Amino acid sequence: MSSHTTHTDPVILEMRSITKEFPGVKALAEVSLRVKAGEIHAICGENGAGKSTLMKVLSGVYPYGSYDGDIVYQTEVQQFKDIRASEHAGIVIIHQELALIPELSIMENIFLGNEPTKRGVINWAEARQRSTELLARVGLREDPDTPIKEIGVGKQQLVEIAKALNKSVKILILDEPTAALNESDSQHLLDLMLGLKGKGITSIIISHKLNEIEQIADSITIIRDGKAIETLDVKADGVDEDRIIKGMVGRALESRFPDHTPKIGEVFFEVKDWSVGHPAIQDRLVCKGSNFFVRRGEIVGFAGLMGAGRTELARSVFGRSYGRFINGHIYKDGKEVVLKNVRQAIDAGLGYVTEDRKSLGLNLLDDIKATTVSANLKKISRNSVVDTAKEFAVAEQYRKALRTKAPSVEEGVAKLSGGNQQKVVLAKWMFTDPDLLILDEPTRGIDVGAKYEIYGIIQQLANQGKGVVVISSELPELLGLSDRIYTIFEGAITGVLNKEEASQESLMKLMTSARKAA
Amino acid sequence: MNALKKLFGGNTRQFGMIFALVALIIFFQFTTEGRTLTPGNVINLFNGNSYILILAIGMVLVIIAGHIDLSVGSVAAFVGVTVALAIRDWGIPWYAGVLLGLLLGALIGAWQGLWTAYVGIPAFIVTLAGMLLFRGFNQFVGKSNTIPVPNDFQYLGSGYLPEVGPSTGYNNLTLLIGLAAVTFVIFSEIRRRRTAKVLGAEVAETWVVVLKLVLVCAAILYATYLFATGRPGTSFPIPGLILAVLVLIYGFVSSKTVVGRHIYAVGGNRHAAELSGVQSKKVNFLVMMNMSILAGLAGMIFVGRSTASGPFDGVGWELDAIAAVFIGGAAVTGGVGTVIGSIIGGLVMAVLNNGLQLLGVGADLTQIIKGLVLLIAVAFDVYNKSQGKRSIIGLMMQNFNRPTGGPGTTLQPDETTSTKETIAREA
Ligand SMILES: Nc1ncnc2c1ncn2[C@@H]1O[C@H](COP(=O)(O)OP(=O)(O)OP(=O)(O)O)[C@@H](O)[C@H]1O
Ligand SMILES: [Mg+2]
Numbered sequence: 001m002s003s004h005t006t007h008t009d010p011v012i013l014e015m016r017s018i019t020k021e022f023p024g025v026k027a028l029a030e031v032s033l034r035v036k037a038g039e040i041h042a043i044c045g046e047n048g049a050g051k052s053t054l055m056k057v058l059s060g061v062y063p064y065g066s067y068d069g070d071i072v073y074q075t076e077v078q079q080f081k082d083i084r085a086s087e088h089a090g091i092v093i094i095h096q097e098l099a100l101i102p103e104l105s106i107m108e109n110i111f112l113g114n115e116p117t118k119r120g121v122i123n124w125a126e127a128r129q130r131s132t133e134l135l136a137r138v139g140l141r142e143d144p145d146t147p148i149k150e151i152g153v154g155k156q157q158l159v160e161i162a163k164a165l166n167k168s169v170k171i172l173i174l175d176e177p178t179a180a181l182n183e184s185d186s187q188h189l190l191d192l193m194l195g196l197k198g199k200g201i202t203s204i205i206i207s208h209k210l211n212e213i214e215q216i217a218d219s220i221t222i223i224r225d226g227k228a229i230e231t232l233d234v235k236a237d238g239v240d241e242d243r244i245i246k247g248m249v250g251r252a253l254e255s256r257f258p259d260h261t262p263k264i265g266e267v268f269f270e271v272k273d274w275s276v277g278h279p280a281i282q283d284r285l286v287c288k289g290s291n292f293f294v295r296r297g298e299i300v301g302f303a304g305l306m307g308a309g310r311t312e313l314a315r316s317v318f319g320r321s322y323g324r325f326i327n328g329h330i331y332k333d334g335k336e337v338v339l340k341n342v343r344q345a346i347d348a349g350l351g352y353v354t355e356d357r358k359s360l361g362l363n364l365l366d367d368i369k370a371t372t373v374s375a376n377l378k379k380i381s382r383n384s385v386v387d388t389a390k391e392f393a394v395a396e397q398y399r400k401a402l403r404t405k406a407p408s409v410e411e412g413v414a415k416l417s418g419g420n421q422q423k424v425v426l427a428k429w430m431f432t433d434p435d436l437l438i439l440d441e442p443t444r445g446i447d448v449g450a451k452y453e454i455y456g457i458i459q460q461l462a463n464q465g466k467g468v469v470v471i472s473s474e475l476p477e478l479l480g481l482s483d484r485i486y487t488i489f490e491g492a493i494t495g496v497l498n499k500e501e502a503s504q505e506s507l508m509k510l511m512t513s514a515r516k517a518a
Numbered sequence: 519m520n521a522l523k524k525l526f527g528g529n530t531r532q533f534g535m536i537f538a539l540v541a542l543i544i545f546f547q548f549t550t551e552g553r554t555l556t557p558g559n560v561i562n563l564f565n566g567n568s569y570i571l572i573l574a575i576g577m578v579l580v581i582i583a584g585h586i587d588l589s590v591g592s593v594a595a596f597v598g599v600t601v602a603l604a605i606r607d608w609g610i611p612w613y614a615g616v617l618l619g620l621l622l623g624a625l626i627g628a629w630q631g632l633w634t635a636y637v638g639i640p641a642f643i644v645t646l647a648g649m650l651l652f653r654g655f656n657q658f659v660g661k662s663n664t665i666p667v668p669n670d671f672q673y674l675g676s677g678y679l680p681e682v683g684p685s686t687g688y689n690n691l692t693l694l695i696g697l698a699a700v701t702f703v704i705f706s707e708i709r710r711r712r713t714a715k716v717l718g719a720e721v722a723e724t725w726v727v728v729l730k731l732v733l734v735c736a737a738i739l740y741a742t743y744l745f746a747t748g749r750p751g752t753s754f755p756i757p758g759l760i761l762a763v764l765v766l767i768y769g770f771v772s773s774k775t776v777v778g779r780h781i782y783a784v785g786g787n788r789h790a791a792e793l794s795g796v797q798s799k800k801v802n803f804l805v806m807m808n809m810s811i812l813a814g815l816a817g818m819i820f821v822g823r824s825t826a827s828g829p830f831d832g833v834g835w836e837l838d839a840i841a842a843v844f845i846g847g848a849a850v851t852g853g854v855g856t857v858i859g860s861i862i863g864g865l866v867m868a869v870l871n872n873g874l875q876l877l878g879v880g881a882d883l884t885q886i887i888k889g890l891v892l893l894i895a896v897a898f899d900v901y902n903k904s905q906g907k908r909s910i911i912g913l914m915m916q917n918f919n920r921p922t923g924g925p926g927t928t929l930q931p932d933e934t935t936s937t938k939e940t941i942a943r944e945a
Contacts, residue, residue: 318793319795321792321793341797342792342793342794342795343795343796343797345795346794346795347795352793354793359787359789359790360787360789360790360793361790361793362787362790363782363783363786363787363790363791363853364786364787365782365786365787365853365854366782366783366786370779374779374783374791374794375794375795377776377779378776381775381776384775384776384777385774385775385776386774386775386776386778386779388713388774389713389716389717392717392719393717396717396718408719408720410719410720428794
């Protein structure tokens with residue numbers, strides 16, 4: 001451990017040998033964490049390492065008494081009995097699944113549960129003035145009366161921070177804040193964090209985007225399998241991404257992408273003149289006459305900014321599960337197919353892994369085995385009766401193949417860490433054995449090691465002669481993985497680049513302009 | 519120590535329900551000085567509650583799928599009066615009457631399913647309307663009169679298994695059913711264990727299983743004994759038999775078939791289910807339709823039992839059925855619940871009713887107590903959800919229990935998804 005200079009950087013928070021057990025799982029084993037006042041402290045570790053659990057212990061989500069060990073904050077041992085108690089002490093956690101209410105306005109959300117009152121009546125004038133100030137502090141130029149549902153994720157994230165600032169936060173905890181953000185929104189958020197640091201606010205950040213960590217963190221604590229492995233001082237130790245990875249996985253990772261020589265065959269899937277209307281707004285188009293095709297054995301990337309219409313395109317092709325179909329044709333193996341619902345799409349050999357695990361990909365009440373087979377019950381049932389033995393065997397097979405970290409396939413998916421949930425969703429679609437698998441942000445919230453594995457799985461599918469479509473907001477991922485990349489801007493396909501011609505710059509240009517390419 | 523904890527550290531809803539049921543029975547057995555567990559009373563209890571339990575079977579599916587059905591009492595009454603009239607005025611035989619009733623139930627169910635599933639009106643509203651509509655139809659068609667039904671139709675609601683075979687002093691058919699049930703329980707347990715072992719899945723310790731089997735079989739045999747030794751002419755009641763068959767069928771369908779999986783999937787997360795190829799509209803339609811068919815059946819059994827159809831049949835049934843389902847561990851938000859759980863929940867209510875009646879407690883106090891029991895049962899459940907441990911009874915009930923993540927499912931609120939993005943997009 002690096003020595004610390006107590007006189008300049010007093011320790012504001014110390015977690016001493018925290019142990020937290022869930023039935024059958026020891027999530028944390030004697031983890032200690034020291035955070036200096038005014039620093040940005042990152043927590044890194046593989047999926048399921050225990051990062052979120054540690055932060056939930058700190059913020060009172062798991063109350064005092066449900067864990068072992070001490071939390072020493074501002075030189076006193078704390079016994080938070082709930083989130084309110086920790087917030088009161090100035091520790092605010094922002095979960096990835098934001099606690100904002102879509103129907104309420106920015107201002108109402110900021111003051112929710114904390115309304116400024118005058119003789120018991122909410123003082124909206126004061127609220128408005130204060131929220132204007134807070135929004136200015138986080139650099140969000142929006143009317144405080146705008147409903148939350150009308151602003152993008154990046155801005156919502158900022159509203160959460162404004163909300164935290166309103167609670168006079170001393171330690172701000174951000175659990176994977178940039179996972180769903182695009183590059184520029186992420187950058188804005190990171191700059192904001194640096195700004196807050198300048199104002200003396202201590203931050204703890206969890207992220208799988210190691211370049212961001214490298215960029216802003218002062219110290220990094222690495223957690224592996226529920227144990228704190230080391231704490232690195234970024235400047236003093238000259239920490240870079242490779243060093244973090246080494247700590248996380250216990251060995252150096254030679255490259256981010258597995259070796260792969262594509263075996264590309266003929267075109268087998270083609271979409272022509274695909275136009276789809278917005279589900280609620282009459283004249284708005286979310287797909288404007290798009291054309292694309294996929295060859296056998298090919299990995300095709302889709303690049304675009306947040307809200308460009310990549311997900312909309314994918315979901316509307318996948319059995320018209322999004323928007324109002326207007327016109328277009330789908331050809332598979334040279335024949336036109338009409339896919340009016342998801343069932344037909346699956347039967348025609350399509351699979352779609354949603355970007356939104358929790359609300360669209362999983363039934364959180366299910367266990368791993370039920371989830372794994374849920375899109376292909378036919379295959380494990382006879383005369384419509386589910387063969388539970390087969391179900392178990394199939395789930396077990398995928399658990400081993402994907403190395404999902406779980407005590408057994410009877411574990412509820414709600415209890416898995418984010419990365420492992422993603423693997424279960426992947427397993428579910430691999431089990432449908434699709435000819436064309438569409439993956440929407442397949443590595444969102446996934447650690448570097450697991451990413452590598454998932455890339456390997458994707459390449460394996462391609463090697464089997466399947467077509468794979470990957471939608472991703474991380475350009476390096478698209479560049480490393482795809483054989484060909486389409487770019488989308490405002491619902492229209494603006495270009496397509498082969499692996500050789502594609503670069504961050506060339507993609508970015510096409511992603512931000514309506515220039516029509518061949 | 520650990521074993522003791524396992525035995526008594528009950529934390530699942532199954533444990534709570536069974537424990538409550540057994541405790542209630544024992545409590546009333548004592549306080550009524552043995553009048554609770556007599557053949558006459560037990561038979562009576564079954565006869566008087568079978569129609570509610572039948573409704574609970576349909577209701578739990580509706581609630582698992584994330585809906586509610588308030589119209590069941592009115593539907594039951596409307597079907598009852600129509601069948602009674604048809605038998606009286608058209609002179610159709612009883613079985614044709616039953617068929618007509620089921621068909622009418624299906625029609626009504628299709629009507630409500632259409633509004634719920636395809637028009638997209640919340641079932642609460644559709645069935646609230648249905649409650650008024652079909653109550654009105656009942657009184658309109660029956661002109662608010664009582665309409666008697668013939669004897670052979672009454673058999674449906676108040677008949678018993680006949681005496682056959684050698685005179686053993688017991689009702690032979692009842693004994694046979696009891697033995698069949700015991701054999702079934704033992705064999706299915708053995709089979710389940712064997713497959714689990716082959717797969718390398720977790721199996722409960724042998725003594726747990728043996729204890730479970732002994733307890734369950736003892737209960738079945740004791741019930742058999744009670745039913746088989748009733749007043750001459752009585753035995754296992756026909757409504758009870760219908761109920762048992764339905765429990766078997768629906769228990770199987772809900773836990774072992776593709777349709778069952780789909781119902782849970784739609785209730786658990788409709789969007790995820792749809793994106794997995796589940797046709798949620800069809801599922802919702804079927805569930806609502808099925809409910810009305812069962813309501814029709816319940817109505818006919820009730821008419822058979824009370825020998826006539828009346829304008830106030832089935833008033834308040836929906837509440838009893840819904841209470842049974844929630845006491846039985848279903849979640850208001852859908853996706854959770856079991857058929858057998860709802861039956862146990864219904865039995866808790868039934869035993870409570872019956873015991874209080876035997877004790878001479880007035881209707882006012884009975885209602886107050888029932889209200890509190892519902893509240894406490896669900897509170898207990900909510901509390902358990904925040905704990906999430908498995909008890910021995912929980913393990914014992916595993917085969918009835920749908921395999922889920924267990925009750926201790928606390929959601930992880932962090933992680934990397936953007937619900938609100940979707941909400942925003944879909945708005
Ligand atoms: N409520 C719970 N019940 C049971 N086990 C749980 C629960 N919450 C977390 N776990 C387990 O504890 C371990 C640590 O989970 P945690 O969510 O802290 O991981 P993480 O480091 O945040 O991973 P990720 O990067 O995937 O988000 C995992 O094995 C997980 O399955
Ligand atoms: Mg996490």
